[in-house]
Amino acid sequence: MEEALDQNRLLEILKGFAPSRDSLIPVLQAVQEEFGYVPPESMEQVARHTGVFPSEVSGVITFYAQFYTTPRGRNVIRVCRGTACHVRGAKAALDTVRKFTGIEDGETSEDNRFTLETVACLGACALGPVMVVNKVYYGKLNPGRIEVVLKDLP
Ligand code: FES
Known part of the structure; x- marks a missing residue:
């Protein structure tokens, strides 16, 4: 069963990064580190924080093989x-x-x-x-x- 995204954890992560597009990849890395993947529900907030379009966030995730949008096994x-x-x-x-x-x-x-x-x-x-x-x-x-x-x- 899908769990709802823990918004507090996400906000904590975002606080640690400058609100700039240069932060996009480090933010995604930190989100993945925390959740084990990049939850699709996090993308809009990541986009808002880094000042890019949500489509750019998904574009970056698709481009870099290091990012995953579904939970991975242990x-x-x-x-x-x-x-x-x-x-x-x-x-x-x-x-x-x-x-x-x-x-x-x-x-x-x-x-x-x-x-x-x-x-x-x-x-x-x-x-x-x-x-x-x-x-x-x-x-x-x-x-x-x-x-x-x-x-x-x-
Ligand atoms: S072909 Fe290089 S490690 Fe398998």
Whole structure:
């Protein structure tokens, strides 16, 4: 169920930034840090505070891959689907993650435990197949190792 946006928390964040368009990205980063994503209901106030149109706020959010407008899971799993990982078995790694979590690329599990994403390269090609879970890298993956990692996640 969607919770209503906590306006007080949002106002506290906005107070910390100069009311200027230069603050737009830092404000969005702070909002995401606080709520785990950028709630769409926050955009109008962010726009008002930074003096831009609401459409510009959504434009920035769409442009930068770092921003999300839906809640994410406690554990964000990013599986590489780049060429170097592909030839070393990235597909089997991804299939194992999909099976274990029950979700597809871009989805979050209903219990909010997992979010799954695939990415073009994680910059650790020699260790392929690679996944990153909450900023921790796991390389040379095989199904058994993946299950051990995922099983222990909160
Ligand atoms: S291709 Fe997978 S980390 Fe680069």
